Amino acid sequence: GAGVSQSPSNKVTEKGKDVELRCDPISGHTALYWYRQSLGQGLEFLIYFQGNSAPDKSGLPSDRFSAERTGGSVSTLTIQRTQQEDSAVYLCASSLAWTKPQETQYFGPGTRLLVL
């Protein structure tokens, strides 16, 4: 089936505005992850969902970041009052389930966010 999809591909916004990023995981995958990749940096884990369970928000960079997942499928990552340091590529991934140890994650193409 189709892979992980994300929208928009690119987003340019002004400092102080809110943005919403969307992720559609692979059908049947119950685990969904959000990562952030800043210029020249590795990937920073933000948050994950297993099904509809409430996520652990401790990995989010600040309280301006929030995420939700409706119906155990689509997820949105919302950044309120964006700051220039929020500029990054936001990557979403999914896997069959959240397990320990973690198995292969399938990544979407990412949303490139630029805050002016």
Add this chain to the structure above:
Amino acid sequence: SQQGEEDPQALSIQEGENATMNCSYKTSINNLQWYRQNSGRGLVHLILIRSNEREKHSGRLRVTLDTSKKSSSLLITASRAADTASYFCATDGGGGADGLTFGKGTHLIIQP
């Protein structure tokens, strides 16, 4: 903090040569994965090696894992121009993190 640290940060070789990238990590792991990223976009999973494995092959890829040294290497044999990409190692959240923990990656350039 970064769990995985790849070296070198950048590597440029001629097409047909072998490319070796290394990854070191700090805490104990259950498995280690390698991913490839083209042009700063989505990552593609290459290979997963478990902590009780020492070597694994997949096509032109060979991964080794030395848990005593907390290090792994990725070897790409007979490199091709299409192998030009950034390569990341990822561990399964050392320290209890719920997501994979990635290093900063090695940027590989294959010169035609």
